[in-house]
Amino acid sequence: MFKSTLMAGITLAAGLAIATTAQAETRITYKSAKAGSSYYQMGVELAEAMKSGSSGDIIVTVEESQGSVQNVMETRARGGDYVFTTPPALVGAAKGGKGPFEGKESPKFANIRALFPIPSLTMHFVVSKASGVEDFAGLEGKTLLLGKGSFGAREGEKYLGLFGLEGKVKLAEVELSNAVAALKNGQIDGFVTAGSWPAPNVVEAAASADVTVLSLSDDQVAETKRTRTVIPAGTYSEQASEIVTTSLPVVAYTTTAMDDEAAYQLTKTFWDTKASLSETARWWAGVDKDLMGTIQGKIHPGALRYYQEAGFPLTDAQQ
Known part of the structure; x- marks a missing residue:
């Protein structure tokens, strides 16, 4: 009886440990640009910064893209682990069914939310x-x-x-x-x-x-x-x-499918590691609080929590 109870306790503890580890680790797919381009290289640098800045809790896989239009279009089929980059104007075009998105409208475009700016x-x-x-x-x-x-x-x-x-x-x-x-x-x-x-x-x-x-x-x-x-x-x-x-301007986006805590940790880790990113590659030095004004539309609630805590300037439309 005691042995059975002990084994059940050990099994439960192991299960809780595994669950805690799974919850702690956030896996993200980051889609930016063609391999070999500067923006693809930025994605690689960002993935490394996220991993080191979160002590391995945030794992980013960089995925090659054919361009910003494709990145936006894929929000129709992607889940809560999807982060992509695009100029803010393209998000507005997607939501309005204009330009390259005319005739390709999707209600999921309305769920796109900003995380943080990247080099312009x-x-x-x-x-x-x-x-x-x-x-x-x-x-x-x-x-x-x-x-x-x-x-x-x-x-x-x-x-x-x-x-x-x-x-x-x-x-x-x-x-x-x-x-x-x-x-x-x-x-x-x-x-x-x-x-x-x-x-x-x-x-x-x-x-x-x-x-x-x-x-x-x-x-x-x-x-x-x-x-x-x-x-x-x-x-x-x-x-x-x-x-x-x-x-x-170019911004990293996700959708409302991403949970608030993941968006908070991604955004916080980005800004916490931006100084070291700038030392590694100077193009990150061009990203600062002033670029927040280039974000059109709403910021993800999880990211918004970080910005409010850190005292970033935000517009009513972003909130």
Whole structure:
């Protein structure tokens, strides 16, 4: 009798220990961008930071993605362990059935909730010093590489139109992956790229050639209707002063299917480890409390609890 009772107690204790361990561990699937891209690398860095910052309680698996639209679309079939990245405007488009989501509406889009901002897509207009270009007006008559199909290419083309340069700049038929080589051999005078700063291809260009990254005036920033962004001096080789440019915010989202405690721990761990993340990769240094204002729509209740405890500035619409 005593032996049976003892064994039952041991079994119960073991079961409780296993259950406690299972409850303590949070497993997340993080979907961001194509493998090899800077945003995929950010996902890997974030996964490592979550694991170390939570003492192994948060395990993040990074999943390759074909882009932000796919990330949003997958909320229709994913569960409470799904975290994805996208510009906030795409979430608004999904909820309204607009743009790429027209005819693909789903009531599950209404359940998307924000967790925290990640590095923004930042515009870089890079020109060789040999070109003599010091501002956008100086691009007239020059050869510029925009690339094809990317956000940076579309945005760069838009800016040329806004700043009176449409038809006045020769657009090079060169792949963006060859931009640095083309700049060095004089095939182009400059190139346009969008990526979180410091952008790897701009780092390469600044290290291997004399380049200037153009700044926008405040009026030009206003014309773009994008977020004003300042790249600090010294970000790139020989960059003596800060660069004023624009960016497209990017945010990590989940849905209401994620439980509040998991969202709280994810958000808290992110901000607790952001300083060490910034030391590992400088693009995380561009994420701060000011980026909270770029989050459109509601924040997940679990994340909201953290922000309220930490005294973050929030809008009524985010709550």
